[in-house]
Amino acid sequence: MGTSGEPQRRPSEMDVFLGEWEAEGTSFGGTDQSHDAPRANGVRWQSSHKAWWHTGGFFQIEDERARPGGPVFDTHWVRGIDPETGRMFASSFENHGYTRIYELTRNGNVWTLSGAHERATITFSEDARRQDIVWEWKPEGKWLPLCDRTATRLD
Template sequence: MIAVDTYEWLPGGYFLIHHVDGHMGKDEVKAIEIIGYDASSQNYTTHSYDNQGNFSAYQANLLDRAWTILGKSERFTGMFSEDSNTLTGSWELSNDGKNWVQWMDIKLTKVI
């Protein structure tokens, strides 16, 4: 997968908008994700929508520099660099929510 991920704050600063524009093999991948923070659970909630009509909801957590995301059939574990400019991690998939297989490794680098 080759993609450009763009993040921007929704006016007010409560929600982060994540745009994905890329290709996975020959398939075009376009998605938008809305990330919010739930202070009562101290977790992030995310909702993602893509150009194939897929919708996903996730729970995410940031502990020190470790970023984890858990969905019904996808999960991610990653680590931010010390300067917070790079996120490196791995996505896994599951058909049953119990047995997980490697899906893809990612590296996101902040470009200003």
């Protein structure tokens, strides 16, 4: 990846995200969570997501529907390569009105999303049919668990 200023088409290393997935795990956070009780308020997380390449092959789109023990939590993702920096990114758009931009990096089977308010580590199994996902957030200047889940490829 260079910084040529030209958009880069479909980085094949991102193909690992493609397809249909189901996930289960635990979501944390809320008023009872603290550094003394980082896993307080744990509720069951269930979600499904599907990822595909957008027309033209420059951006990957992912649509996620989650049921974290309360109101539906839908997120639309866009992944790609910034033509100015040559770095991979992921942008999220949530049904609660929030949008985030993350730097996306890869080290072998481990992908990291780094943002100002949240961060995640996604570890793919060797056969790329399972994702172990760990999200953290920084509500008061220190990182706390946000969500731990495992996604399994359906297709």
